[in-house]
Amino acid sequence: MFKPRLIQFVCLFGWSVLFCHGYTQWSLVRVAEAETLEIKCAAGAQPGDNLWASGGFFTPRFFGKAVGDSLTWRFELAAPLEEPVLLVRYAYDEPGYTAFAGSKPPREFQVLVGALKPLKLSFPHTGGWDEYDTVTLKLPPLIKGRHMIRLVSLAEHTTTDIDVLGLAEEMPERLPVPFRPTVIAKAESGRFLLRATAQARFTPDEKSIIAEFEKIYRFMKNYSDWEPTVAIGINVIEDRLWPFGSATAFSDMRGVFFRASVMHKAFGDWCHEMSHWFLVGRSPKWLEEPLVQVLTAMVWMPGIYPGPDPKKDPLYAQGERIGRDVLNSPKRQYEDIAPVLYAIAVKYGPDIYGRFFKACAKAGAKEELVFHPGRHLTRDEIARYLSEAAGESVLPLLKRWKGFDNAP
Numbered sequence: 001m002f003k004p005r006l007i008q009f010v011c012l013f014g015w016s017v018l019f020c021h022g023y024t025q026w027s028l029v030r031v032a033e034a035e036t037l038e039i040k041c042a043a044g045a046q047p048g049d050n051l052w053a054s055g056g057f058f059t060p061r062f063f064g065k066a067v068g069d070s071l072t073w074r075f076e077l078a079a080p081l082e083e084p085v086l087l088v089r090y091a092y093d094e095p096g097y098t099a100f101a102g103s104k105p106p107r108e109f110q111v112l113v114g115a116l117k118p119l120k121l122s123f124p125h126t127g128g129w130d131e132y133d134t135v136t137l138k139l140p141p142l143i144k145g146r147h148m149i150r151l152v153s154l155a156e157h158t159t160t161d162i163d164v165l166g167l168a169e170e171m172p173e174r175l176p177v178p179f180r181p182t183v184i185a186k187a188e189s190g191r192f193l194l195r196a197t198a199q200a201r202f203t204p205d206e207k208s209i210i211a212e213f214e215k216i217y218r219f220m221k222n223y224s225d226w227e228p229t230v231a232i233g234i235n236v237i238e239d240r241l242w243p244f245g246s247a248t249a250f251s252d253m254r255g256v257f258f259r260a261s262v263m264h265k266a267f268g269d270w271c272h273e274m275s276h277w278f279l280v281g282r283s284p285k286w287l288e289e290p291l292v293q294v295l296t297a298m299v300w301m302p303g304i305y306p307g308p309d310p311k312k313d314p315l316y317a318q319g320e321r322i323g324r325d326v327l328n329s330p331k332r333q334y335e336d337i338a339p340v341l342y343a344i345a346v347k348y349g350p351d352i353y354g355r356f357f358k359a360c361a362k363a364g365a366k367e368e369l370v371f372h373p374g375r376h377l378t379r380d381e382i383a384r385y386l387s388e389a390a391g392e393s394v395l396p397l398l399k400r401w402k403g404f405d406n407a408p
């Protein structure tokens with residue numbers, strides 16, 4: 001019968017203890033953050049920083065570039081290990097570094113385990129400097145007591161960002177935290193890559209997250225006839241590495257990002273950030289964020305995650321109230337376009353924007369409109385196709401936003 005094990009973990013703040021519950025973690029006996037160990041690096045001693053590295057740091061940049069660069073781990077075993085396994089989490093961008101070095105660099109480090117016969121360990125391409133993975137090496141039996149493991153660069157340009165070292169009493173069936181790869185799941189459709197920082201713990205599980213995003217994607221595509229042209233990264237960030245304060249989500253060209261501890265209850269954020277990926281490169285900045293807000297409140301959440309009465313949802317009700325206030329105050333001008341967009345949804349129904357998206361896609365297919373990612377719709381094109389979707393001119397409403405006449 002297997003029992004959970006206490007693991008000693010070396011970190012920047014000294015020794016701490018982790019209690020590991022999963023079966024895959026029971027064989028780990030020691031874990032050490034590489035940047036806290038004894039490092040010899042000709043390029044410098046300052047640890048590198050990377051959001052995707054365990055704890056946010058790794059060995060100095062260009063570690064391994066010079067012959068003789070080394071990483072030394074000293075530790076003590078309370079009991080002997082008959083079939084120990086060394087785990088090393090790292091990142092390496094082979095295409096990028098090959099271009100830098102001028103030829104394909106060597107990828108082997110020498111591994112010294114005390115006075116035992118030297119071993120070698122290869123560090124192949126992981127996908128990029130932001131994509132970590134783990135290699136393993138079976139070691140000779142280790143007795144109780146003090147030990148030293150040293151990784152040594154034997155040739156120039158064996159550059160590797162080493163993140164975490166671990167010692168297991170046997171080969172793990174599945175790589176545990178913090179040794180799992182950065183990319184932990186890929187959608188069969190090719191639409192999504194699920195990434196997580198090294199120590200992020202989150203719910204739901206990987207398959208459920210991919211399935212939910214596929215559902216959101218299908219709904220948005222059916223609604224708009226638009227879709228992203230590249231795979232989207234779903235990025236889960238542990239709280240201590242979260243870079244945006246109290247925010248729970250954001251998006252950029254790497255994908256959509258979520259704070260791990262609240263991801264399971266932030267479906268509105270899932271829809272909101274995915275909206276940006278459907279609009280990015282086509283919608284001008286003055287329209288994108290306000291329209292994302294309106295769509296999330298009045299289309300995505302009621303349509304994808306409906307309650308007993310979607311129109312009584314607080315977010316939907318608030319949007320409807322804002323829109324009616326605009327319609328009931330015909331002479332009022334607005335600093336922000338969002339209230340006007342709510343008013344258009346209230347007057348013509350929330351599907352107005354789906355009809356607008358489809359009108360743009362249809363015009364693009366007929367080459368009546370230059371419509372592709374990287375080319376933003378103009379103010380006049382937006383007014384034209386939104387009016388076509390409404391069945392009448394929406395210019396009187398759009399002009400109630402003070403910035404409309406000066407918008408690109």
